[in-house]
Amino acid sequence: MSTATVAKTDGAPVRTARRTSRLGWNLIGLLVFLTAGFPLYWMLNTAFKPAKDAIDPDPSLLPTGLTFDNFSRALNIADFWGPVGRSLIVSLAVVLIGIVVGTLAALAISRFAFRGRKIVIVGILAVQMVPLVAMIIPVFLLLNDLGQYDRLTGLIITYLTFILPFTVWTLRGFIVNIPRELEEAAMVDGCSRTGAFIRVVFPLLAPGMVATSVYGFIQAWNEYLYALMLLSQKNQTATVWLGNFTTKHGTEYAPMMAGATMMAVPIVVLFLLVQRKMAAGLTAGAVKG
Amino acid sequence: MSAADTTTPAKVPPPRQAPPPVTKRPTAGRGTKGTAATPWLLLAPCLLVLVLVMGYPLLRLVTLSFQKFGQSQLWGFQPAENVGFDNFTAVLGDDEFWTVVIRTIVFAGGAVVLTMVIGMLLALLLQKVSGWLKTLINIVLVASWGMPVIVATTVFKWLFDTDYGVFNALLSKLPGVDMVGHNWFASGPQGLAVIMLLVVWGAVPFVVITLSAGLTQVPKELEEAARLDGAGAWGVFRFVTLPILKPIIVMLTTLSVIWDMGVFPQVFVMRNGHPEAEFQVLNTYSYDRAFVVNDYAQGSAIALLTVLLLLGVVAVYMRQMLKIGEVE
Numbered sequence: 001m002s003t004a005t006v007a008k009t010d011g012a013p014v015r016t017a018r019r020t021s022r023l024g025w026n027l028i029g030l031l032v033f034l035t036a037g038f039p040l041y042w043m044l045n046t047a048f049k050p051a052k053d054a055i056d057p058d059p060s061l062l063p064t065g066l067t068f069d070n071f072s073r074a075l076n077i078a079d080f081w082g083p084v085g086r087s088l089i090v091s092l093a094v095v096l097i098g099i100v101v102g103t104l105a106a107l108a109i110s111r112f113a114f115r116g117r118k119i120v121i122v123g124i125l126a127v128q129m130v131p132l133v134a135m136i137i138p139v140f141l142l143l144n145d146l147g148q149y150d151r152l153t154g155l156i157i158t159y160l161t162f163i164l165p166f167t168v169w170t171l172r173g174f175i176v177n178i179p180r181e182l183e184e185a186a187m188v189d190g191c192s193r194t195g196a197f198i199r200v201v202f203p204l205l206a207p208g209m210v211a212t213s214v215y216g217f218i219q220a221w222n223e224y225l226y227a228l229m230l231l232s233q234k235n236q237t238a239t240v241w242l243g244n245f246t247t248k249h250g251t252e253y254a255p256m257m258a259g260a261t262m263m264a265v266p267i268v269v270l271f272l273l274v275q276r277k278m279a280a281g282l283t284a285g286a287v288k289g
Numbered sequence: 290m291s292a293a294d295t296t297t298p299a300k301v302p303p304p305r306q307a308p309p310p311v312t313k314r315p316t317a318g319r320g321t322k323g324t325a326a327t328p329w330l331l332l333a334p335c336l337l338v339l340v341l342v343m344g345y346p347l348l349r350l351v352t353l354s355f356q357k358f359g360q361s362q363l364w365g366f367q368p369a370e371n372v373g374f375d376n377f378t379a380v381l382g383d384d385e386f387w388t389v390v391i392r393t394i395v396f397a398g399g400a401v402v403l404t405m406v407i408g409m410l411l412a413l414l415l416q417k418v419s420g421w422l423k424t425l426i427n428i429v430l431v432a433s434w435g436m437p438v439i440v441a442t443t444v445f446k447w448l449f450d451t452d453y454g455v456f457n458a459l460l461s462k463l464p465g466v467d468m469v470g471h472n473w474f475a476s477g478p479q480g481l482a483v484i485m486l487l488v489v490w491g492a493v494p495f496v497v498i499t500l501s502a503g504l505t506q507v508p509k510e511l512e513e514a515a516r517l518d519g520a521g522a523w524g525v526f527r528f529v530t531l532p533i534l535k536p537i538i539v540m541l542t543t544l545s546v547i548w549d550m551g552v553f554p555q556v557f558v559m560r561n562g563h564p565e566a567e568f569q570v571l572n573t574y575s576y577d578r579a580f581v582v583n584d585y586a587q588g589s590a591i592a593l594l595t596v597l598l599l600l601g602v603v604a605v606y607m608r609q610m611l612k613i614g615e616v617e
Contacts (some may be wrong), residue, residue, distance in 0.1 A: 029418035029426060032411060037429040039490065042435070042455055043444045055453045057469060112328035118611075120332060125610055127343050129603045131551045133572040137579045138346035138353060161343045164335055178551035208386035209592065222437040224554045229580070237436070239439045246561055253447050264440045271435030272428075 034137035037060075043264070046257035047071070054254035080262075086231075087238040089153055091220040094159045095213045102167030103209065106240060107197070109168070109173040114288040128165035133225060140229055150232045158226055163216045170215075174208030175201070214274045218267055238263060354590035359379075360583045376590040385566070386574070386591070393570040394406045396481055397549040403489045404545050405538070408496030413526075415501055434494035442558045445487045449473045474560070477567025484555050484568075492548065495571075496541050504530070536609060543606035550599055571595045 019109040045063055046054050051065045051073070074080070108114075109121055139158055140149075148154030178201055227237040242263060245256035354376050356362075358368040380386050399591050415423050430434045433441070451472040460468040474480040507530055531538075555574040556564050564573045571591065579588025 020530045022417070025414065025417035026419055026422055029414060029422045032414065033422065033426050033429055036426070036433060036490070036493075038447060039441070040429070040432055042448060046447065047427050056410075057453060058458050059453065059455050062457075067534050069405040071311075101334045101338065104331040108328035108331035114325055114328045117328070120336075122607065122611070124335075124339070124605055126603075127339055129547060129599075129606070130343070130347065131547075131572070131592075131596065131599070133551060133576065134350065135343075135346050136576065136595055137585050137589050137592065138349035139342075140344055141353075142349065143586065144363070157338070159340050160338050164338060168335060196448050218435070222439070224439050224558075239437060242337055242439055242443055243558070243562075251446075251450075253450065253453065256443060257447060260440045260443050264436050272431055275435075 014106075026246070043257050043260055046254055047261040049254070051252075051254040054257075069143075070254045071262070073252070073255040074245075074259040077252070077259075080241065080259075083238045083241040085238050086152060086235065087221055089235065090155050090159065091217045093137065093152075093156045094163050094220045095154075095217045096169045098160055098163040098216055099209055099213050102164055102171055102212075103205075103219060105168045105176055106171035110172045111180075124165045124168055127161070129167070132162060134141060135227060136229055139226070144231060149230060150235055152231075152235070155230050155237075158230065159220045159223060163220060166219070167212055167216055170212045171208060174205055174212075178204050211274045214270055218271060221267060294549060323590075350589050350593060353565065353586055354593050358586040358587050358589075360586075363583075363585065372586075376586050380587055380590050380594065389569050389571055390572045392477075392481075393550060396485060396570060397546060397552070400485050400488045400492070400552075401545045402550040402561055403485070404492045404496055404549075405542055407489065408493050408500055410540075411493065411497045411537075412500035413495070416504060430494035430497055433490065434498075436491070438554050439558060441491055442487060442555050445483065446559055449483050477565070480568060482558055483520075487555055487559075488549060488552055493543060496545070498539060499537060500534065503534050507533050536612075539607065540609050542580075543602050543609070546602045547599060547606065550595070550602075566584070571598075 047070055048068075049064050049067050050067050051070060053060070073236065076274075109117055109124075143149050143151075143154040143158075146154070148157075182200050182204075183193075183196045186200045191199060222239060224239045228240050231237065231240070242256070242259055245252050245259065307584055309486075355371060357372045357375075358369045359365040362369045375469060404601050411426075413427060418426070436444075448454055451474075452456070454473075457468040457471050460466050473483050485532060511529050511533075512525050515529050520528065551572060552570060553576070555569055556568055557576075560568050564577070569577065572595065575588045575591035575595065577588075579585045582588075
């Protein structure tokens with residue numbers, strides 16, 4: 001393919017040398033593709049194969065049939081929609097609050113020169129570096145004292161602390177890439193500072209805000225430890241739900257893989273979408289050339 | 290950690306495309322009645338949340354580690370009393386703690402080195418393969434990066450299952466190898482190797498994608514010039530590519546250290562919520578002390594020591610971030 005077009009311009013011996021080396025690299029690349037993709041493939045493969053084929057000491061690497069039994073079993077083993085609903089509430093609330101509060105803060109540190117700006121930036125970065133696991137004990141005690149244990153609000157507030165620094169920092173990156181001149185031009189034309197923000201900066205910032213929100217949503221959705229510790233069994237969220245397949249009597253792997261598929265596919269699709277937008281938002285300038 | 294853990298791809302700023310130098314620095318609130326108070330007003334809600342929900346527990350973590358705080362204090366039967374450095378002497382005097390520290394460092398160190406080396410190799414490989422294959426590999430990388438950690442852990446648990454795991458079956462197909470029924474989690478080192486593999490699998494995509502973006506910024510002319518001067522492939526990499534990528538590599542390495550020292554769900558879920566003594570890393574050890582042994586004070590002391598252990602790495606990371614922040 002592209003090898004041919006590249007090689008055309010070269011002399012004959014170079015061409016064969018290039019072609020063989022490209023072939024070699026492609027073979028290695030293919031191996032990488034298969035290895036890196038195998039866990040994903042095996043999850044899907046197990047989820048869709050008949051449960052009895054899943055417990056085969058010498059499993060067939062290719063699909064052995066297509067069935068949705070594992071999915072219905074996964075849905076029945078423990079309430080699925082309740083945890084999913086709770087995860088949705090928590091993640092959406094975190095993202096909505098996070099994006100509003102975060103945008104304001106990001107504007108402050110990227111568009112204003114003020115005393116203490118550097119300290120604020122360092123502080124926000126530092127907060128992000130505090131390992132979440134280290135905080136679980138005091139957060140647990142705090143929410144316990146406030147009567148917020150086993151409440152979704154407690155979880156929402158807690159998640160905000162790790163979504164916010166990230167949101168502020170990312171949005172700052174987006175805002176910095178929007179030329180100040182655009183705002184200044186709007187202000188020269190008679191806009192107030194707020195007006196300039198709403199009419200000029202906000203539309204340019206919107207894709208970045210969407211991408212940041214989706215990314216924050218994924219983070220909140222995927223969180224496990226706090227969801228496990230701060231909510232009881234009856235209020236569990238989606239990530240904790242996945243633990244229901246392992247009981248004292250062993251693990252039901254085929255339905256568990258079906259459950260894993262249901263959890264992972266929407267998130268992976270979202271992630272694939274944002275990936276592009278994040279890159280676009282970071283590189284596209286409003287004023288070109 | 291993993292990649293999809295608490296942090297972010299976007300934190301790594303786009304490889305320097307310096308914006309036009311700002312000659313006149315607009316002063317605060319120019320053109321409006323806005324004063325020096327405006328930025329603080331904008332920051333207020335954010336700072337409020339961070340101080341209340343992060344600042345207070347952080348302080349509490351410190352005070353807690355100097356108190357006696359167990360079950361009876363949790364329920365309020367007894368007031369928490371100050372015990373000075375007792376918790377720290379107890380923890381630091383415990384041989385098990387040091388075993389856990391060394392295990393954590395070896396684990397995280399191994400995972401970071403593997404992640405960075407494999408990530409670099411893959412980023413270089415992606416430049417060599419055909420376009421269609423590059424797209425395929427990229428899709429797989431982004432998909433595995435986006436996988437929720439819990440799901441990834443569950444899948445790996447299944448891959449390495451004793452009786453029906455596909456990994457044992459595949460290994461047994463090799464001549465002279467019989468791994469049928471091999472329990473990977475019977476011994477700590479082997480089990481942690483599997484967990485390390487899981488961590489690396491989850492962390493490599495972020496590194497590859499960031500480094501690939503960095504590699505496109507390496508000027509072709511420089512490589513060409515080095516080659517004309519007689520540098521081999523290794524020479525070009527060592528003296529041209531590597532120095533240009535250095536800031537990105539420093540940042541990725543420090544981030545990886547922070548993430549891999551913070552591994553929790555992978556170990557916790559892999560061992561069904563009760564990691565055995567041989568599987569304990571600092572985080573699970575602290576959790577265990579607090580919530581299983583019900584000694585919240587010692588758990589906090591261990592958590593605090595972990596934070597202190599990471600402080601040096603965090604300092605390097607922050608310096609790098611601020612440097613890049615100044616460029617913009």
